[in-house]
Amino acid sequence: MNKRKTQKQSTRENIIAAAKTIYVDKGILNTATSQIADTANIAHGTLFLHFPNKDSLIIELIDVELSKFSDNLKQLILETSDVRTILNRYLTLIQEEEGFFSTLACELPYYKRELRRQILFRQSLIREHFHQVIQQGIEQNIYAKINIPCALTFLFGTINYYLSLNKSFVQEGSVLNKFHEQIIDIFIKILQK
């Protein structure tokens, strides 16, 4: 592969990295593309050479980030089938990128339908994992016969709520860290007989 292409790839990653910094910091919807370009140390126009429009950049950025997240999660999930352990790791992973997920929680309703669908699809894969593990627990008579999808919405909804209003729950630091144990406890309660 020639130098051109690698350089182009590098610039592209550059932009995404800059966009992510901004995303984590203050969200991207209310940030001008020119500022993203500034942060990436490229010309404003260059941004539109790599992404046809602002939305595409957002889509790519989120996709990259969620991919990384999913990969990490999959590894962790394969090692165990204990719900408490998996949930514990899931929350820890989110905490590690809490800035990102906070913005995601806030901006999600404003993304174009297609992107929103994409993001929710990824989340549904994660739900699927939880679903299976819980299903096993039910079959093994460990958990009660509950409506799993709805229980999971309680879980994801609550996490989403904490994330989107984090500044109202903690002045600084991680919300999820603060409520980590409580979230797990209540969710386990939901599962129990």
Next chain:
Amino acid sequence: MNKRKTQKQSTRENIIAAAKTIYVDKGILNTATSQIADTANIAHGTLFLHFPNKDSLIIELIDVELSKFSDNLKQLILETSDVRTILNRYLTLIQEEEGFFSTLACELPYYKRELRRQILFRQSLIREHFHQVIQQGIEQNIYAKINIPCALTFLFGTINYYLSLNKSFVQEGSVLNKFHEQIIDIFIKILQK
């Protein structure tokens, strides 16, 4: 009362009504004040005669709506202390204004700090009611000794999640109607011994 005053009042309510229509329909943050004026059939400048700025209109609109909601809720709550009944009524009330509460859930993180605080304060009053009723249940040995605030965050977080992503859960109609029973069931599960 003076005709002048009634007409002014009428225009004001006109504006709020138009704003609410738009609020329910597509949110207000991303709507131009000129469009609100158009919808209210008044001149653009007239809007600023009744509200010093866009934020004030939003604050008033939300305040009016939440007041109505609170009043309704209070009446209902006084009649019973059964959690299931109260929650049932709470959800029904939200369903009746689901468009409004959907937008509120989405835009909340973007409101000025003061307005956000105001809204969350109103919500905290409602939490308080639930808290008391649940506390009673615990003291009467009906419910388990759970962490009430955290349980309530699960409840409100989940409702908020459904509301903010309603279009992703239902193509049309009310999300809360669809998941009404499930929400109640899971929440009661959380309370149980």
Next chain:
Amino acid sequence: MNKRKTQKQSTRENIIAAAKTIYVDKGILNTATSQIADTANIAHGTLFLHFPNKDSLIIELIDVELSKFSDNLKQLILETSDVRTILNRYLTLIQEEEGFFSTLACELPYYKRELRRQILFRQSLIREHFHQVIQQGIEQNIYAKINIPCALTFLFGTINYYLSLNKSFVQEGSVLNKFHEQIIDIFIKILQK
């Protein structure tokens, strides 16, 4: 004369008084007519009942003020024909209404041609007085045979300059008071042989 007319007259004076307060305080060109009405404790529309437009109010206000000033000046001038004395009194009179004359100096170039002409005409009457007195002095061989109009422009120009930039010359208090003696001294110097 009936009550109506006197009341109307009173309201009119009310408006002018309010306008003057504002004029002295922060100028009138950059003040909204609604604020003038507020200050006068009348309805916004009432202002346009007494004055067809903002300009007319300004014209009247300035005319009233300059009339009072002229009357005062005339009295003082008649008592003496000593230039130093007259100039001294002239400056003292301006000092007593320095806020008014400061604004006048700043806003003068922005008034409609007609008003500007009116104001400058009044000033020309004052110039005339000075002119005559100086002319007498020259004829009595007290002063040098100078170009009187030009000398007077030096005087009025300088006073105008101090007034229009007063905040740059003094932090607070009267500029003319600070430079009172110097102005007189230099002007007398111009007259001397």
Next chain:
Amino acid sequence: MNKRKTQKQSTRENIIAAAKTIYVDKGILNTATSQIADTANIAHGTLFLHFPNKDSLIIELIDVELSKFSDNLKQLILETSDVRTILNRYLTLIQEEEGFFSTLACELPYYKRELRRQILFRQSLIREHFHQVIQQGIEQNIYAKINIPCALTFLFGTINYYLSLNKSFVQEGSVLNKFHEQIIDIFIKILQK
């Protein structure tokens, strides 16, 4: 130099030139930025690409103009120390840009404090020059021992007065040209023993 940069520079100068035309013609404070853009044959938004806001454009415009003026003046001043000659040249320079200085005289009281300070600082440098030359004259016993700062205020105040009310002194053409000799004569008179 890059074609891009020269073109940008050209547009910038274009804007300043348009702004100056308007400045000379009718002042800039009461002119819309959109009209300046029209005059410069650029899009309205382009103006704000070159200047962050209207004030910055005004500051730059005035700074450029006063710099040119100062440079010219410095050269002239170095060649002689005769007050009459210097004053003569000073007036001639102003006459060459009389439209500009007229507007400056009118708008000065309305500029933001910082810009006003800047302009008055530049003027104070010019005062300084005059001061020194007059001081020399006094030491060489050519001039009387007068209060130099005050005498200079008479000079600058008078010039300012002519400029700000030029349309009232002459129907068309240069005021300063008309009163050029008289200004010099009177000022010399002030200096004389």
Next chain:
DNA sequence: GATGAATGAGTGTTCATTCAT
């Protein structure tokens, strides 16, 4: 005569996107 609600053209400024260089 007095009111004050309504008007609507006008303001300075922002920003995603285009395109000549």
Next chain:
DNA sequence: TATGAATGAACACTCATTCAT
């Protein structure tokens, strides 16, 4: 490929004046 100057529609907000009450 990368650049960055240019665009122009959009925005929230102001204010002298009108006119129905």
